[in-house]
Amino acid sequence: MSRAKPPSGEPCILGTEEAQESVYRVQNEVSLLRASLAGETAAWGEIVARYKDAVFGLCLGFLRSPADAEDITHDAFIRAYDNLRRYNLEKRFSTWLFTIAANLCRNRLRYRRNHPVSDPDVESPGGIDPAAAVAREERQVRVRDGLTQLPYGYRAPLVLRYYNDLSYREISEVLAIPEGTVKTRIHRAKAILKDLIGPVGVIDHETG
Amino acid sequence: MRQDELERAVRSALCSEVESASTRLAGLEERVVADLGDRAPRLGALEWLRQLLAPSPGARWAQIAVLGATAAVFLTLGLWIAEDRSSDGDLAAMPRLAAAPAPTDDESVLFVLPALNAKSVSVVGSFSDWEAVPLQDEDGDGIWTARLPLPPGRYEYAFVIDGRWWGQDPLADGYIRSFGEYSSVRYVGGGGDGV
Numbered sequence: 001m002s003r004a005k006p007p008s009g010e011p012c013i014l015g016t017e018e019a020q021e022s023v024y025r026v027q028n029e030v031s032l033l034r035a036s037l038a039g040e041t042a043a044w045g046e047i048v049a050r051y052k053d054a055v056f057g058l059c060l061g062f063l064r065s066p067a068d069a070e071d072i073t074h075d076a077f078i079r080a081y082d083n084l085r086r087y088n089l090e091k092r093f094s095t096w097l098f099t100i101a102a103n104l105c106r107n108r109l110r111y112r113r114n115h116p117v118s119d120p121d122v123e124s125p126g127g128i129d130p131a132a133a134v135a136r137e138e139r140q141v142r143v144r145d146g147l148t149q150l151p152y153g154y155r156a157p158l159v160l161r162y163y164n165d166l167s168y169r170e171i172s173e174v175l176a177i178p179e180g181t182v183k184t185r186i187h188r189a190k191a192i193l194k195d196l197i198g199p200v201g202v203i204d205h206e207t208g
Numbered sequence: 209m210r211q212d213e214l215e216r217a218v219r220s221a222l223c224s225e226v227e228s229a230s231t232r233l234a235g236l237e238e239r240v241v242a243d244l245g246d247r248a249p250r251l252g253a254l255e256w257l258r259q260l261l262a263p264s265p266g267a268r269w270a271q272i273a274v275l276g277a278t279a280a281v282f283l284t285l286g287l288w289i290a291e292d293r294s295s296d297g298d299l300a301a302m303p304r305l306a307a308a309p310a311p312t313d314d315e316s317v318l319f320v321l322p323a324l325n326a327k328s329v330s331v332v333g334s335f336s337d338w339e340a341v342p343l344q345d346e347d348g349d350g351i352w353t354a355r356l357p358l359p360p361g362r363y364e365y366a367f368v369i370d371g372r373w374w375g376q377d378p379l380a381d382g383y384i385r386s387f388g389e390y391s392s393v394r395y396v397g398g399g400g401d402g403v
Binding site for chain 1: 214215217218219220221222223224225226229230232233236237238239240241243244245246247248249250251332338339340371372373389
């Protein structure tokens with residue numbers, strides 16, 4: 001499956017089956033945020049529908065655990081709603097939302113470090129159909145394993161760059177690190193990942 | 209492995225991960241909305257302060273009632289004195305004045321918006337905590353109006369025409385751009401005219 005570069009916040013899985021016959025569906029983002037600000041939680045529901053894949057992907061990339069990612073995605077939307085008045089229009093809404101999610105992820109990782117006993121083992125993300133475990137899947141599994149082994153400080157910018165399609169500047173805002181650091185970390189992350197994936201080698205150009 | 213292949217592999221791996229865990233996301237929006245209940249986003253520090261300093265609706269009505277009663281007493285007293293002093297005064301109209309609604313600090317502010325084909329028009333603003341107050345167009349001429357009693361002050365507001373934000377009221381004292389769209393500003397009472 002080749003992924004056309006989506007605009008940030010646009011899920012790569014289109015949940016058309018989730019499409020609701022709702023007036024909110026056709027409203028633009030600012031109107032939805034306005035309505036949410038006025039306490040219309042249904043408008044916020046539409047924002048959640050639009051961004052849930054992007055936020056979940058970020059959390060899954062950061063935390064490497066679908067259960068944790070689900071928790072944090074939920075929390076991030078609640079937290080963002082509660083603090084909606086702090087949203088500064090000069091930033092893209094998605095960047096602001098991702099910042100909240102990234103901070104929650106960081107807290108969860110800190111919690112995990114401090115509570116190693118109660119920490120449920122980090123699941124191997126997936127649920128891949130074994131029958132479909134063709135070479136492409138194997139490569140993906142190796143990349144996933146590589147991502148899991150990659151230290152958080154390298155993994156986070158990599159996820160924001162290649163899953164959430166953020167610019168270096170936006171990544172520096174979300175992670176609160178200088179832009180130069182973002183660049184070097186991504187560069188380094190790719191080098192480490194390449195080592196981790198090993199000589200499996202060639203990753204074909206994927207075909208849709 | 210070339211760099212762009214690695215990038216593509218990372219992207220693809222993350223996407224497929226999200227895809228395989230996507231059942232977890234089913235109905236997330238409903239769960240979030242249910243958890244929010246009917247609460248509104250938290251107030252910002254400024255709004256919080258403003259609300260703290262402003263009397264509560266109950267207190268405001270009490271204030272209006274006291275002011276009204278005081279004004280009524282003074283008017284009655286004034287009329288009584290005037291009546292007492294003027295022997296031939298034509299005061300037939302005066303008692304009606306005394307019986308008229310007592311004046312308060314609030315100013316009746318008219319909101320008018322021409323919206324020919326609109327089905328519904330409302331005004332939201334800082335005076336109503338951004339809750340919609342409907343405008344009426346009883347004669348169906350496309351001119352929507354609402355008259356709201358507002359205490360003196362500066363108000364930010366916008367119209368909502370069939371669910372769409374309309375922040376530039378031609379009758380506003382000024383406009384501000386916040387949250388990506390325009391809002392109108394109006395000064396009521398002694399708050400100063402113009403922006």
